[in-house]
Amino acid sequence: xxxxxxxxxxxxxxxxxxxxxxxxxxxxxxxxxxxxxxxxxxxxxxxxxxxxxxxxxxxxxxxxxxxxxxxxxxxxxxxxxxxxxxxxxxxxxxxxxxxxxxxxxxxxxxxxxxxxxxxxxxxxxxxxxxxxxxxxxxxxxxxxxxxxxxxxxxxxxxxxxxxxxxxxxxxxxxxxxxxxxxxxxxxxxxxxxxxxxxxxxxxxxxxxxxxxxxxxxxxxxxxxxxxxxxxxxxxxxxxxxxxxxxxxxxxxxxxxxxxxxxxxxxxxxxxxxxxxxxxxxxxxxxxxxxxxxxxxxxxxxxxxxxxxxxxxxxxxxxxxxxxxxxxxxxxxxxxxxxxxxxxxxxxxxxxxxxxxxxxxxxxxxxxxxxxxxxxxxxxxxxxxxxxxxxxxxxxxxxxxxxxxxxxxxxxxxxxxxxxxxxxxxxxxxxxxxxxxxxxxxxxxxxxxxxxxxxxxxxxxxxxxxxxxxxxxxxxxxxxxxxxxxxxxxxxxxxxxxxxxxxxxxxxxxxxxxxxxxxxxxxxxxxxxxxxxxxxxxxxxxxxxxxxxxxxxxxxxxx
Numbered sequence: 178x179x180x181x182x183x184x185x186x187x188x189x190x191x192x193x194x195x196x197x198x199x200x201x202x203x204x205x206x207x208x209x210x211x212x213x214x215x216x217x218x219x220x221x222x223x224x225x226x227x228x229x230x231x232x233x234x235x236x237x238x239x240x241x242x243x244x245x246x247x248x249x250x251x252x253x254x255x256x257x258x259x260x261x262x263x264x265x266x267x268x269x270x271x272x273x274x275x276x277x278x279x280x281x282x283x284x285x286x287x288x289x290x291x292x293x294x295x296x297x298x299x300x301x302x303x304x305x306x307x308x309x310x311x312x313x314x315x316x317x318x319x320x321x322x323x324x325x326x327x328x329x330x331x332x333x334x335x336x337x338x339x340x341x342x343x344x345x346x347x348x349x350x351x352x353x354x355x356x357x358x359x360x361x362x363x364x365x366x367x368x369x370x371x372x373x374x375x376x377x378x379x380x381x382x383x384x385x386x387x388x389x390x391x392x393x394x395x396x397x398x399x400x401x402x403x404x405x406x407x408x409x410x411x412x413x414x415x416x417x418x419x420x421x422x423x424x425x426x427x428x429x430x431x432x433x434x435x436x437x438x439x440x441x442x443x444x445x446x447x448x449x450x451x452x453x454x455x456x457x458x459x460x461x462x463x464x465x466x467x468x469x470x471x472x473x474x475x476x477x478x479x480x481x482x483x484x485x486x487x488x489x490x491x492x493x494x495x496x497x498x499x500x501x502x503x504x505x506x507x508x509x510x511x512x513x514x515x516x517x518x519x520x521x522x523x524x525x526x527x528x529x530x531x532x533x534x535x536x537x538x539x540x541x542x543x544x545x546x547x548x549x550x551x552x553x554x555x556x557x558x559x560x561x562x563x564x565x566x567x568x569x570x571x572x573x574x575x576x577x578x579x580x581x582x583x584x585x586x587x588x589x590x591x592x593x594x595x596x597x598x599x600x601x602x603x604x605x606x607x608x609x610x611x612x613x614x615x616x617x618x619x620x621x622x623x624x625x626x627x628x629x630x631x632x633x634x635x636x637x638x639x640x641x642x643x644x645x646x647x648x649x650x651x652x653x654x655x656x657x658x659x660x661x662x663x664x665x666x667x668x669x670x671x672x673x674x675x676x677x678x679x680x681x682x683x684x685x686x687x688x689x690x691x692x693x694x695x696x697x698x699x700x701x702x703x704x705x706x707x708x709x710x711x712x713x714x715x716x717x718x719x720x721x722x723x724x725x726x727x728x729x730x731x732x733x734x735x
Contacts, residue, residue, distance in 0.1 A: 219676035240297025266312030273323035275312035323409035373430035396442035414459030502568035506538035565597030580609035588645035653723030
């Protein structure tokens with residue numbers, strides 16, 4: 178996970194005129210402009226993969242309550258996990274220390290995660306280390322430091338409270354990183370064969386994937402910044418060839434043990450890691466970005482398309498799901514809830530899909546992430562390859578603005594046809610962001626869900642009010658999610674429902690800044706028109722009872 182400094186000033190200037198005009202209107206009238214919404218139950222029908230509602234490191238209780246289908250084990254410490262001794266090295270995250278788990282049983286961490294996840298009704302996704310070194314321990318399972326102060330000298334920071342000898346790898350005398358440290362100080366070599374042995378242990382415990390055993394194996398974590406996150410053992414930025422060859426080797430080892438396992442990767446960190454290899458990121462950060470040697474040596478191709486093409490040329494179809502990580506780069510992934518940041522958080526979700534939205538951060542590009550991933554997979558790998566975001570977060574977890582962003586993101590995932598997603602990490606159950614996930618997966622505490630077939634839902638401006646709709650094929654109900662992003666004022670929403678023949682009463686569930694999902698009074702409606710008033714910063718779910726579409730116009734998409 179890696180984010181850049183916020184650049185919200187110009188965003189605020191661009192948005193403030195519109196916002197404060199609306200704010201003034203709301204202050205006088207208490208109302209925002211009427212939002213006219215159209216839902217067409219026969220248009221753009223596409224099956225929603227429930228795996229998009231995943232999370233990371235959820236407890237059994239959280240997974241049960243959220244009713245999420247997948248749970249990810251990953252992150253920087255997973256890159257250096259040594260299953261043989263049940264310990265890891267934390268890299269940059271914690272003074273490059275090798276730290277033991279309390280239990281010395283080989284592979285215990287993985288088995289416990291699998292057990293915890295399955296008890297919560299979810300599918301575990303397990304990260305396999307493919308970086309070249311793994312953590313090792315000292316006598317009696319004691320900690321070890323990659324940058325020992327006793328060995329390498331005084332450093333600008335250290336783990337004063339728990340392990341004072343562990344430094345941050347920056348010399349006090351020069352204020353520069355330590356060079357040529359010995360990786361063996363706190364690590365042992367990794368290999369594809371060693372990880373194949375771990376997979377065999379997992380199979381012995383849980384069975385083969387096609388028999389209900391462990392299915393998802395992720396190929397490490399954020400390779401293009403190994404030279405930062407794991408510079409004690411990988412100080413040089415990874416080249417395109419290194420990652421290609423490493424992925425092929427380790428994926429083949431996993432498939433050699435369990436041919437039915439699903440290999441997920443490359444798990445890159447963000448925009449720059451999609452376009453440039455680690456070697457070029459390291460070079461460009463030191464020498465400017467006008468010339469990048471690794472890119473130049475590969476026909477100036479973007480990194481991930483080149484990698485996909487090389488994996489296809491290999492011919493073994495070892496990669497099953499094409500995945501990356503994504504964090505908005507304007508400071509949204511934070512607890513900042515100033516007015517300017519809330520407005521930026523409201524609109525920056527458009528980077529996931531909008532072909533006309535220019536990202537307001539240093540990225541400065543039309544990211545259109547989900548369509549871009551789909552195009553890369555279809556063009557450079559195998560058409561129809563599943564795509565996913567296995568790490569993302571829009572911040573403000575404890576604030577309603579973070580909750581509306583989370584609800585918006587989940588709606589976008591379903592509408593745009595993403596196949597797999599896992600939020601970093603599972604929100605605390607006390608937060609509105611946690612409840613925003615429940616609005617899709619367990620809004621009534623009976624595990625009732627948002628529909629599983631996305632249909633067309635359109636409105637005036639998704640920066641102010643986003644709308645998503647889907648049919649739930651178990652009971653043919655039409656579910657409509659209204660996400661009011663307005664910071665103040667109520668909004669009258671008029672919904673024209675086409676190709677869905679029903680009338681009567683709709684159930685209404687709502688999440689507001691009060692931080693509770695409330696079941697409101699059933700909404701009476703007739704014909705194809707539904708009207709509802711929603712408060713500022715709220716998530717409202719309408720459940721229209723099952724009807725039937727006009728003949729000849731429906732299918733489950735896919």
